Amino acid sequence: MADPSPIDIQKALGGLDYPASRDDLVKHAEDKGADASVLDTLKNLPDREFDSPTDVNKEASA
Structure with a gap:
């Protein structure tokens, strides 16, 4: 499965x-119907605590 793009994560x-905590990110994405690749990335x-969308994208692409 391909890694989700930063745009997919932010959507x-x-x-x-x-x-927001990692658990907050995962719950929010689940509630919005995010696909499995986005959820797997967030769970990992x-x-x-993440301070901004940029903070999440930076960590997700590390």
């Missing part, structure tokens, strides 16, 4: 208030 996280992020 799944649209409307989320930051800062470090367990910490």
Whole structure:
């Protein structure tokens, strides 16, 4: 399965208030019907607070 693009990740996280924990990111994406590749990427992020969409994308592409 290909890694999701930063755009796909941000579509799944649209409307989320930051800062947000990894669990918040995953729950929000699940609620918005994100596909499996986006959810897998979010679930594999470090367990910490993310301050912005850019912060999430930076960590997801690391």
